Amino acid sequence: xxxxxxxxxxxxxxxxxxxxxxxxxxxxxxxxxxxxxxxxxxxxxxxxxxxxxxxxxxxxxxxxxxxxxxxxxxxxxxxxxxxxxxxxxxxxxxxxxxxxxxxxxxxxxxxxxxxxxxxxxxxxxxxxxxxxxxxxxxxxxxxxxxxxxxxxxxxxxxxxxxxxxxxxxxxxxxxxxxxxxxxxxxxxxxxxxxxxxxxxxxxxxxxxxxxxxxxxxxxxxxxxxxxxxxxxxxxxxxxxxxxxxxxxxxxxxxxxxxxxxxxxxxxxxxxxxxxxxxxxxxxxxxxxxxxxxxxxxxxxxxxxxxxxxxxxxxxxxxxxxxxxxxxxxxxxxxxxxxxxxxxxxxxxxxxxxxxxxxxxxxxxxxxxxxxxxxxxxxxxxxxxxxxxxxxxxxxxxxxxxxxxxxxxxxxxxxxxxxxxxxxxxxx
Amino acid sequence: xxxxxxxxxxxxxxxxxxxxxxxxxxxxxxxxxxxxxxxxxxxxxxxxxxxxxxxxxxxxxxxxxxxxxxxxxxxxxxxxxxxxxxxxxxxxxxxxxxxxxxxxxxxxxxxxxxxxxxxxxxxxxxxxxxxxxxxxxxxxxxxxxxxxxxxxxxxxxxxxxxxxxxxxxxxxxxxxxxxxxxxxxxxxxxxxxxxxxxxxxxxxxxxxxxxxxxxxxxxxxxxxxxxxxxxxxxxxxxxxxxxxxxxxxxxxxxxxxxxxxxxxxxxxxxxxxxxxxxxxxxxxxxxxxxxxxxxxxxxxxxxxxxxxxxxxxxxxxxxxxxxxxxxxxxxxxxxxxxxxxxxxxxxxxxxxxxxxxxxxxxxxxxxxxxxxxxxxxxxxxxxxxxxxxxxxxxxxxxxxxxxxxxxxxxxxxxxxxxxxxxxxxxx
Numbered sequence: 119x120x121x122x123x124x125x126x127x128x129x130x131x132x133x134x135x136x137x138x139x140x141x142x143x144x145x146x147x148x149x150x151x152x153x154x155x156x157x158x159x160x161x162x163x164x165x166x167x168x169x170x171x172x173x174x175x176x177x178x179x180x181x182x183x184x185x186x187x188x189x190x191x192x193x194x195x196x197x198x199x200x201x202x203x204x205x206x207x208x209x210x211x212x213x214x215x216x217x218x219x220x221x222x223x224x225x226x227x228x229x230x231x232x233x234x235x236x237x238x239x240x241x242x243x244x245x246x247x248x249x250x251x252x253x254x255x256x257x258x259x260x261x262x263x264x265x266x267x268x269x270x271x272x273x274x275x276x277x278x279x280x281x282x283x284x285x286x287x288x289x290x291x292x293x294x295x296x297x298x299x300x301x302x303x304x305x306x307x308x309x310x311x312x313x314x315x316x317x318x319x320x321x322x323x324x325x326x327x328x329x330x331x332x333x334x335x336x337x338x339x340x341x342x343x344x345x346x347x348x349x350x351x352x353x354x355x356x357x358x359x360x361x362x363x364x365x366x367x368x369x370x371x372x373x374x375x376x377x378x379x380x381x382x383x384x385x386x387x388x389x390x391x392x393x394x395x396x397x398x399x400x401x402x403x404x405x406x407x408x409x410x411x412x413x414x415x416x417x418x419x420x421x422x423x424x425x426x427x428x429x430x431x432x433x434x435x436x437x438x439x440x441x442x443x444x445x446x447x448x449x450x451x452x453x454x455x456x457x458x459x460x461x462x463x464x465x466x467x468x469x470x471x472x473x474x475x476x477x478x479x480x481x482x483x484x485x486x487x488x489x490x491x492x493x494x495x496x497x498x499x500x501x502x503x504x505x506x507x508x509x510x511x512x513x514x515x516x517x518x519x520x521x522x523x524x525x526x527x528x529x530x531x532x533x534x535x536x537x538x539x540x541x542x543x544x545x
Numbered sequence: 546x547x548x549x550x551x552x553x554x555x556x557x558x559x560x561x562x563x564x565x566x567x568x569x570x571x572x573x574x575x576x577x578x579x580x581x582x583x584x585x586x587x588x589x590x591x592x593x594x595x596x597x598x599x600x601x602x603x604x605x606x607x608x609x610x611x612x613x614x615x616x617x618x619x620x621x622x623x624x625x626x627x628x629x630x631x632x633x634x635x636x637x638x639x640x641x642x643x644x645x646x647x648x649x650x651x652x653x654x655x656x657x658x659x660x661x662x663x664x665x666x667x668x669x670x671x672x673x674x675x676x677x678x679x680x681x682x683x684x685x686x687x688x689x690x691x692x693x694x695x696x697x698x699x700x701x702x703x704x705x706x707x708x709x710x711x712x713x714x715x716x717x718x719x720x721x722x723x724x725x726x727x728x729x730x731x732x733x734x735x736x737x738x739x740x741x742x743x744x745x746x747x748x749x750x751x752x753x754x755x756x757x758x759x760x761x762x763x764x765x766x767x768x769x770x771x772x773x774x775x776x777x778x779x780x781x782x783x784x785x786x787x788x789x790x791x792x793x794x795x796x797x798x799x800x801x802x803x804x805x806x807x808x809x810x811x812x813x814x815x816x817x818x819x820x821x822x823x824x825x826x827x828x829x830x831x832x833x834x835x836x837x838x839x840x841x842x843x844x845x846x847x848x849x850x851x852x853x854x855x856x857x858x859x860x861x862x863x864x865x866x867x868x869x870x871x872x873x874x875x876x877x878x879x880x881x882x883x884x885x886x887x888x889x890x891x892x893x894x895x896x897x898x899x900x901x902x903x904x905x906x907x908x909x910x911x912x913x914x915x916x917x918x919x920x921x922x923x924x925x926x927x928x929x930x931x932x933x934x935x936x937x938x939x940x941x942x943x944x945x946x947x948x949x950x951x952x953x954x955x956x957x958x959x960x961x962x963x964x965x966x967x968x969x970x971x972x
Contacts, residue, residue: 155617157616157617158616160613163613163616166615167602167603168602169602170600170601170602170604170838171601173597174597174598175594175595175597175598176594177597186587186590186808187809188593188806188807188808188809189584189585189806189807190582190584190802190807190808191808192808218645218646218835218836219645219835219836220832220833220834220835222831222832222833223831223832226830226831227831230657234694244671260833263829263830264830264831267661267827267830268661375617379615379616379838380617380833381613381614381615381616381617381618381834381836381837381838382614382615382836382837382838382839402690403653403687403690403691403694404654404691405647405650405653406647406649406687406807407647407808408646408647409646409809409836409839410808410809411597411806411808411809412809412839
């Protein structure tokens with residue numbers, strides 16, 4: 119199959135006709151396949167069922183700093199849980215707050231806290247008029263959604279293969295004091311699966327933003343989420359930031375949502391002493407403490423960070439063939455056509471596909487009409503607006519293998535149809 | 546023993562001397578007793594240990610509206626949990642959001658939501674300049690704390706034996722549109738254990754506040770928390786409010802913190818369709834969903850509301866002797882002296898003691914120095930300021946019986962000492 123771009127209109131239309139036949143045959147199957155969200159599949163969840171046996175009616179509920187995990191108390195979580203997350207993130211346990219089941223919730227509350235209380239001696243963000251956040255794109259729709267909720271203006275920053283374009287990040291943050299933060303998924307980014315290079319991390323850690331109250335939202339959601347045997351490695355941002363006295367610039371987040379159960383995991387954040395003081399003030403009014411039995415359940419189940427890492431090896435074995443199907447299908451169906459590019463990540467939950475400009479919405483719509491649900495086109499950009507209408511996030515983890523295979527085949531057909539329709543209109 | 550008020554100075558000083566001797570002997574024992582917080586005791590927590598066996602690695606995780614409770618989803622909780630809380634609160638399941646482990650957190654988030662989004666077509670509260678909340682006093686320190694956190698001015702409203710003084714509530718809410726809400730613990734109020742009379746509930750339900758966006762925070766924390774066999778009953782505020790088209794005026798809250806585990810219970814709120822629409826908007830940015838396995842655990846354990854109520858009978862059996870010790874000691878030691886009044890509630894978690902004006906701080910300090918920790922004097926009032934310095938909250942649930950007995954004896958000695966010091970200074 120030659121590149122579509124080198125075909126003439128008639129050749130393209132003939133190809134289009136064939137593709138429509140194939141598409142119709144898929145459509146006739148009345149399928150219902152879902153590649154929309156980064157959800158673990160049942161097999162992954164089954165790996166953690168033992169978690170539910172880790173506590174029972176005969177258990178001991180006392181821990182190092184909590185006489186009875188069943189009762190009130192421990193605003194920042196139990197000591198053993200702080201230790202575990204400290205080991206995962208490579209920080210000191212004193213810098214950890216362990217929360218409820220959602221790191222998104224902790225991010226939301228962190229932004230809310232900066233809005234209401236401010237930091238670094240500056241006014242609360244919500245008293246500073248229009249403020250802005252940098253948003254590396256493509257990125258995570260829920261980051262953008264909560265930023266928009268708080269009325270914070272979002273500025274797109276292009277991703278490179280090494281992370282956000284740091285020339286732009288440095289230029290914007292150093293010149294505009296209304297820029298108060300940036301969203302980062304530094305390892306296996308959502309949706310591209312890019313891990314920030316050492317240089318990128320170092321440049322983040324040595325930023326000199328115009329706003330004293332600028333904060334990096336370092337969402338390390340996929341820190342231990344490899345999908346093959348050539349995993350990426352990421353520099354420790356806090357270690358680097360300390361060299362520049364920049365620890366106060368960083369909030370780091372992670373959770374066990376994609377380690378144990380998305381519906382019943384444990385989330386945590388890491389922050390400097392100054393930042394924790396502000397966060398704890400808010401937390402002390404918001405709650406008496408998060409679910410300590412679920413923390414204890416995780417501790418008893420995993421024992422320590424090695425237990426967590428061994429568990430993630432089993433997760434990897436389940437995810438590897440899924441990602442292989444996605445990449446193999448894309449390679450086979452699209453690699454020679456010149457109408458799509460995609461990432462081939464070593465971890466995380468997504469493959470990012472860029473189709474021809476102006477075609478993403480059409481592809482998602484075609485897929486939907488054939489029974490394949492994808493993340494909405496545009497969702498990977500602030501305000502749901504992909505300026506080029508080209509990026510599509512593919513989430514391979516949830517569907518069974520056979521469904522995934524079929525869904526990817528349909529996806530490729532739709533990419534081709536949309537491409538030809540664009541190309542022939544322009545001819 | 547005659548009333549202190551009828552004794553002359555010399556008699557009082559003699560009595561004072563004896564009391565100081567008794568006090569010194571207690572102090573010499575180096576006690577460490579805690580009656581500060583409304584925490585269930587270990588025996589109560591043990592009642593719910595079976596909860597931890599209700600889910601295990603072999604469990605089925607599918608429910609009516611959730612294919613797998615281990616995974617993401619169900620922003621407002623699983624159907625079965627909404628049903629259970631609907632039965633407890635006497636509302637429709639459509640009006641319920643089931644959250645995480647903390648109703649305080651849901652109250653905090655509700656106020657935050659009104660601050661950020663507003664309601665009833667009015668501007669968000671945080672864009673309306675100075676706004677105010679009515680606070681029936683004495684009341685719950687954490688309600689007042691979070692209200693202060695949001696910069697909302699608090700106005701004291703005296704409690705009567707039938708609930709807040711409704712003449713004042715009606716007068717203030719109808720005349721001042723900057724008053725946006727009121728905190729209520731309508732059944733077994735904290736700290737007095739007062740249940741609002743039918744008339745009080747009806748008057749709340751038919752309020753005509755000047756502010757369209759006025760909201761009643763109906764914290765039904767102790768709705769099923771009787772401590773004896775003559776329980777109070779409370780009218781259903783939503784039923785009453787509907788008669789007046791006032792459903793939008795009410796947010797109701799409850800949790801299983803004092804049913805199962807304070808550290809790992811399930812919280813819920815009830816609200817009208819209009820209010821839920823606003824709350825759900827915020828929730829949709831804040832989280833993907835609360836811990837569904839813990840909801841499921843509670844459902845499997847209790848089966849239904851009858852299971853919950855039967856469980857609370859066991860709780861009652863544990864609490865009844867504790868409250869008896871408190872009341873009996875107060876009766877025996879103080880009833881004839883004319884220096885203290887207290888409530889004798891049929892449920893809830895507290896006994897409220899009013900000592901002579903100007904003596905509460907002194908009593909709490911004396912207790913502390915003898916090894917008995919009480920809730921800080923003033924904590925039951927906004928800003929921690931009891932204008933009369935007379936109210937003390939006694940929390941009998943947590944200490945073992947023998948400790949509680951001793952703590953109450955010491956408490957009474959301290960009440961007497963403080964009273965005599967006040968009386969003799971004034972003679």
